[in-house]
Amino acid sequence: xxxxxxxxxxxxxxxxxxxxxxxxxxxxxxxxxxxxxxxxxxxxxxxxxxxxxxxxxxxxxxxxxxxxxxxxxxxxxxxxxxxxxxxxxxxxxxxxxxxxxxxxxxxxxxxxxxxxxxxxxxxxxxxxxxxxxxxxxxxxxxxxxxxxxxxxxxxxxxxxxxxxxxxxxxxxxxxxxxxxxxxxxxxxxxxxxxxxxxxxxxxxxxxxxxxxxxxxxxxxxxxxxxxxxxxxxxxxxxxxxxxxxxxxxxxxxxxxxxxxxxxxxxxxxxxxxxxxxxxxxxxxxxxxxxxxxx
Numbered sequence: 001x002x003x004x005x006x007x008x009x010x011x012x013x014x015x016x017x018x019x020x021x022x023x024x025x026x027x028x029x030x031x032x033x034x035x036x037x038x039x040x041x042x043x044x045x046x047x048x049x050x051x052x053x054x055x056x057x058x059x060x061x062x063x064x065x066x067x068x069x070x071x072x073x074x075x076x077x078x079x080x081x082x083x084x085x086x087x088x089x090x091x092x093x094x095x096x097x098x099x100x101x102x103x104x105x106x107x108x109x110x111x112x113x114x115x116x117x118x119x120x121x122x123x124x125x126x127x128x129x130x131x132x133x134x135x136x137x138x139x140x141x142x143x144x145x146x147x148x149x150x151x152x153x154x155x156x157x158x159x160x161x162x163x164x165x166x167x168x169x170x171x172x173x174x175x176x177x178x179x180x181x182x183x184x185x186x187x188x189x190x191x192x193x194x195x196x197x198x199x200x201x202x203x204x205x206x207x208x209x210x211x212x213x214x215x216x217x218x219x220x221x222x223x224x225x226x227x228x229x230x231x232x233x234x235x236x237x238x239x240x241x242x243x244x245x246x247x248x249x250x251x252x253x254x255x256x257x258x259x260x261x262x263x264x265x266x267x268x269x270x271x272x273x274x275x276x277x278x279x280x281x282x283x284x285x286x287x288x289x290x291x292x293x294x
Contacts (some may be wrong), residue, residue: 003027011036016207055275058085059143061164062098063156072154073101073168075145076270080138085161090140093132097125099141105147113141146268157181162272172262182246183253184269189240192264193254197235205234240264 003026012023014037021040029035029235049153059078066227077086077094096117106112113126113267123131133140147155152170165181191197209230213223236242241254241264248256257263 004033007031011040014025021061029172040214052238057273058082059140060085060094060161061158061167061270061272062091062092062094063164064095064098064102065154065156066102067156070151071102071147071149072156072166073145073147073166074156074164074268074270074291075101076143076164076272078141078143078272078276079136080140084136084138084140088134089132091161093128096128098145100125101145101147108143112145125262138229141197143206144270148266149264152265153177154178157185159185164268164270167267168265170263170265172260176256176260176262179245179247180240180253180257181267182265182266183243184240186246187240187243188269189243189267190238191240193241194235194241197239202235204230206231209234240267 003023007026008019008023011026011033012019012044014047022036025036025039027035030040052093057078058081059076061076062073063074064072075094075098077097079090084090097112100115100117101112104115113123113129117123117125117128129140129142146166148166148168150168153172153174155167155169155174156165157158157178158164165184165186167177167181167184169177169180203241206227209227210223213226213230216226237244241252241257243253245251245256
């Protein structure tokens with residue numbers, strides 16, 4: 001049967017796929033729209049499976065804070081390349097996932113994948129992922145997320161789509177919360193305060209510092225003082241409260257918070273791709289392989 005342009009247009013709008021793919025699916029299903037959608041999903045599954053083994057180490061971080069300011073979510077969604085990560089469609093997809101997390105508080109990535117991407121839609125997060133993988137030609141994955149509620153105040157900051165920070169304050173205001181989030185993005189603290197640093201971490205560093213100090217040949221009592229000073233400096237470097245505030249290095253974050261009668265309850269910092277071992281491929285060889293493959 002003849003396939004009309006309006007049928008192709010409708011299928012494209014419903015699937016987000018290319019014109020020729022949609023037309024061919026309609027031809028193969030004799031114009032049955034639902035059957036064409038199912039066929040495209042089956043074909044997409046095959047393409048997605050082929051791409052699933054490829055490393056997705058680029059991507060974006062997205063944050064959602066609900067209108068009442070009491071619930072927040074942050075997610076890292078990965079792609080293979082920065083080119084795709086910068087695209088409006090990929091970024092909109094990632095933002096929709098962040099919004100879904102904030103609204104539904106899924107237990108894990110598997111539970112998130114089974115949820116509808118948007119309220120009232122039939123398309124799940126996983127189905128939307130498969131569709132965009134097929135359309136853009138890269139493997140994509142929801143790597144990690146957090147979802148929190150607070151009786152205090154959330155602050156957030158995203159730098160270049162690649163670094164995201166979500167911070168929870170008690171007291172203070174939105175400007176302070178954002179300043180603290182920006183500081184965390186730049187200074188990479190590992191803990192809020194010295195009380196959060198485990199004894200094991202301190203013991204390990206103390207052992208290293210003591211071994212270095214002994215090489216100086218100084219008396220044991222002097223070495224002990226040297227190690228104590230080094231440990232104090234180390235703790236300040238890795239804790240938020242001990243760090244000099246990036247906007248005013250003469251002021252520690254602890255003193256900044258004290259001036260506002262505020263307290264940091266928690267923070268999370270995501271950086272796209274951290275901890276993922278990226279594949280180092282031969283780009284020229286890949287291009288030649290694609291050319292030879294037609």
